Amino acid sequence: MKIIFMGTPQFAVASLDALIKAGSDIIAIVTAPDKPAGRGKKLSESAVKQYAVENGLKVLQPEKLKAPEFLEELKALKADLQVVVAFRMLPEAVWNMPPKGTINLHASLLPQYRGAAPINWVLINGERESGVTTFFLKHEIDTGDILFTEKVTLTGKETAGELHDRLMQKGAGLLVKTVKGVESGRYNEHPQSALLEGVELKHAPKIFKEDCLIDWTQSAEGIYNKIRGLSPSPTAYTTLGDKILKVYAATFEIVEPSIQPGAFFTDNKTHLKFAANDGYVYLTDVQLEGKKQMDIGAFLRGNKL
Structure with a gap:
């Protein structure tokens, strides 16, 4: 399959690296535009862009995901599948474009802890279990049908930084498994609604x-x-x-x-x-x-x- 990878921070780099080492055909990456950073306000590249440039990958950095020129460029690449890890919310015109759809890696056991900061909120709430989930994107954020999950046990002592690194590696392996499953057709989709009955839903909103x-x-x-x-x-x-x-x-x-x-x-x-x-x-x-x-x-x- 021809794959477009979308992501920005270091968390996403581990997944991109794992896909490439597993032989996936990454035809382009989409990441955040360069931004001024530090006292000198020098333009700073995202971790994903740095990795992509080092490995000779095509880089797209749209300011607006609905911009006609970006959508045309994306369409011209004719990707079979899009993979999203720690990026931003996609418009339907983007996630619905590839014939095999768009899959996302989320750092929680969905449907629990949907949102921007699942790693933080799992620990703030004193949970003793977390994990990673892959799913197909749909309209509402983090609500698509689940493909695969992998759990991790928490000690009650780890920091968000430590859990971030654990889930980054777990997620990379799970994403490779998911992409291979989608390519071969060996996967099942599990609606999140089936997991919600009688369950208190906990959220992971952005932290201010x-x-x-x-x-x-x-x-x-x-x-x-x-x-x-x-x-x-x-x-x-x-x-x-x-x-x-x-x-x-x-x-x-x-x-x-x-x-x-x-x-x-x-x-x-x-x-x-x-x-x-x-x-x-x-x-x-x-x-x-x-x-x-x-x-x-x-x-x-x-x-x-």
């Missing part, structure tokens, strides 16, 4: 800065899950005086706190703990506004509280 603020009136474990679910990015934070303190890692204990939620205690050496509603959260890796990220010992040596 206000979502990252720690609410110390919550449970200690809930705060701990939020910290690891947002680490290393976009990062949970609290305030210390008039400055923002990002929190990358923490531990917690359940015990009757002797101070009000949000108040903190420190020995100014190795411990900085904040009270939650049912215990304490010990910060272990932080970054004060305007400073570098550091472990709590280094932070306390430089910032007497």
Whole structure:
């Protein structure tokens, strides 16, 4: 099959690389336009574009996916199948173009955690299972018929960064399996509606800065899950005086706190703990506004509280 691959970040690169190594005929990739980044505002290429250029692949970077010139260029390529990994929402004119359709890799066990940030929300909610899913695209986002899934067990301690890397590799393998299945016709489609009966649906919307603020009136474990679910990015934070303190890692204990939620205690050496509603959260890796990220010992040596 002739395949067009659509993706942007590093998560998608693993899948593109796996498809190429498995012998798939990638005739073009579609990725985000170059964007100014850093202090010098130099144009930055997406991870997928960098990989594509290094491997001599044709690159398309449309500003608008409905632009007539882009649709004509896509049509002229005559792809049999399109593969989407961590890209953006496609108009029907794009996803409905190839005769074999468009498949998507999603970093959750659909229908749970549909949306832009499944890896983060799975951990924030303290789940003990996650995984990857491939499915055919249709009108509503992340609702298409499921092709294949692969589960992973969670420990309750991993960060979003660590789960990202696990699912990136799991997803790459699952995508190769899916493409081979579509090519040979050996696959079954499972409507997501069949999996929804009597199930509470959990969502994974895009995360904004206000979502990252720690609410110390919550449970200690809930705060701990939020910290690891947002680490290393976009990062949970609290305030210390008039400055923002990002929190990358923490531990917690359940015990009757002797101070009000949000108040903190420190020995100014190795411990900085904040009270939650049912215990304490010990910060272990932080970054004060305007400073570098550091472990709590280094932070306390430089910032007497």
